Amino acid sequence: FSFALDPNARRKNATRESTTTLKAWxxxxxxxxxxxKxxxxxxxxITKMTLTQVSTWFANARRRLKKDNKVTWSPR
Known part of the structure; x- marks a missing residue:
């Protein structure tokens, strides 16, 4: 992705539509x-995010679930 190398590239936050898709999953x-993978x-x-962004979102989401004690899985 060439835009990742652009020093002027702005970091975009996930949109509500993209997080809805990720939350549903x-x-x-x-x-x-x-x-x-x-x-x-x-x-x-689907979310027009990068693979890194999706991976990071899931890592953060799992941490949030754990913090809220809604944890239902055994960590790998």
Whole structure:
């Protein structure tokens, strides 16, 4: 992705639409909230986010779930 190398590139926050998609996936996979690489790629395309952004979002989401004690999975 060339835009990642642009020093003037602005970091975009996830939109409400993209986080809705990610939250939906997370809710359907609460027992194991670890998307495969293929699932992350699919989610990245749907949400127009990069693979890194999707991975980071899931890491943060799992941390938030854990912090709120809504944890239902055993960490890998």
């Amino acid at each position: 997370l809710n359907e996979h609460r027992k194991n909230p670890y998307p495969t 293929g699932e992350k790629i699919m989610l990245a395309i």
